[in-house]
Amino acid sequence: MVDRKDPAADPLSPATIFLMAAACAFAVATLYYNQPLLPEMGASFGRSGSDAGLLATATQLGYAGGLVLFVPLGDRIDRKRLILTLLAFNMASLLAVAFAPTFAALIAASVAVGLTAVMAQVIIPAISGLAAPEVRGRIVGSLLSGLSAGLLFARTLSGVVGGHAGWRTMFLVAVGIDAVLMAIVIFRLPRTPPSTTLPYLSLLSSLGDLIRREPVLRAACLAGFLMFAAFSALWGSLATLLAEEPYRFGPDMAGAFGFVGLAGLLASPWIGRAVDRLGAPLVLRIGALTVLLAFLLVIEAGSHIGFLIAAMILLDIGNRAGLIANQSRIYTLAAEARSRLNTVFMSSYFLGGATGAGVAAHLAQRFGWYGLAATGIAFALCASMMALAAKHPGA
Known part of the structure; x- marks a missing residue:
């Protein structure tokens, strides 16, 4: 239950949902500022494109770690206090990226950025858990539209700022954006009392109990791992491939491809209603x-930019559909453990992202667009088989 004495408005009002979606956007954007800038970040330390791809992998791995270490605390302490603490450390991590003196320090700071960027995954179960089951898909879809907006915002802004003022400047700008997020949380996020009194270590050990007990959670985790692996394979390699022949695009143009995120942004509420x-x-x-079809188009992306744009639109919509469907079904499982359910699912999801980005960085470096297409097709085929196995409403 929400503390009704909190000055925040009704947590399910359109205004509050909009602001919480905006908060999710600013929170998730932290993960993606580096993607259009990877070639420049690597080059500033004399590193290759595949080495630069390690920065995206490090950020995703850090995020997966943050999901395990911090998001379960949303069931144990007030979520507003948890988010504000994470924000303070995230700002410090962004400063560490901006002033990193070596490539090793940059990787370490990137892990720290991901580790402390999990605020959206505290907000989503907090708000969606207040919704009735018959409208939960719509609420989740609205909040996840914020994630789509965050991807679009991050990649576009970082491409423009990095292309004109350098990649280090972008991470200083990101600190200011975190300050805006902090204001939204302070003034609009409702306080939520704990749903459990489990000690921290018991809270973490209960994650394994949830995995063993809930087959729906296991299925959602595997499907999410595979679909986000495919998604991150493309985005983790895109800037490097676009910098080569025949395109020779700089970071500003690579960042402009973030506008395809409008597809997921516009589709998310509709996808949520479709789930309901x-x-x-x-x-x-x-x-x-849809993700599988997207990577079939990537095969021709090195020759025709139209194929690349179409593939990215399909990939964004397909990945968003999988995320909303999976999150909607896991939130029906255990009301007292929504933060921990989200931890398990999103940890597997972002481990998939780190895996996809890592595999694609090497194959795309060696085989170009064909290597990227092969990576995505493999993950998408496995995801399709997992999805086809979900044959009944509770699956």
Whole structure:
């Protein structure tokens, strides 16, 4: 239950949902500022494109670690206090990136950025847990539209700022954006009392109990791992491939490709309503097959930019459909453990992202667009098989 004495407005009002979606956007943006800038970040330390890809992998791995270490605390302490603490450390981590003196220090700071950037995954279960089951898909879709906006915002802004003022300046700007996020949280996020009194170590050990007890959670984790691996394979390699022949695009142009995120941004509320009407398994299947189709188009992306743009639009929509469907079905499992359910699912999701980015960095470096396409097709095929196995509403 929400503390009704809190000055924040009704947590399910349109205004509050909009502001919480904006908070999710600013929170998740922290993970993606580096993607259009990877070639420049690597080059400033004399590193290759595949080495620079390690920065995206390090950030994703840090995020997965933060999901395990910090998000479960949302069931144990007031979520507003948890988010504000994470924000303070995230700002310090962004400063460490901006002033990193060596490539090793940059990797370490990137891990710290990901580790402390999990605020959205505290906000989403806090707000969606207050919604009735028949509208939960719509609420989740609205909040996840913020994540789509964050991806678009981060990649576009970092491409422009990095292209004109250097990549270090972008991370100083990011500190200011975190300050705006802090203001939104202070004034609008409702306080939530703990749903458990478990000690911290018991809270972490209960994650394994949830995995063993909930087959739906296990299925959602595997499907999410595979779909986000495919998604991150493309985005983790995009700037490097666009910098080569035949395109020779700089960071500002690579960042401009973030505008394809408008597809996911506009589609998220509709996908949420589709989950409410049609059920999560069907939407999940459609999403996985859409991701597969996207990577079939990537095969020709090195020759025709139209194929690349079409592939990115399909990939964004397909991945978003999978995320909304999976999160909607796990939130029905255990009301007292929503933060921990989200921890398990999103940890697997971002481990998939780190895996996809890491594999694609090497294959794209060696085989170009064909290596990227092969990576995405492999992950998407496995995700499609997982999605097809979800045959009933509770699956």
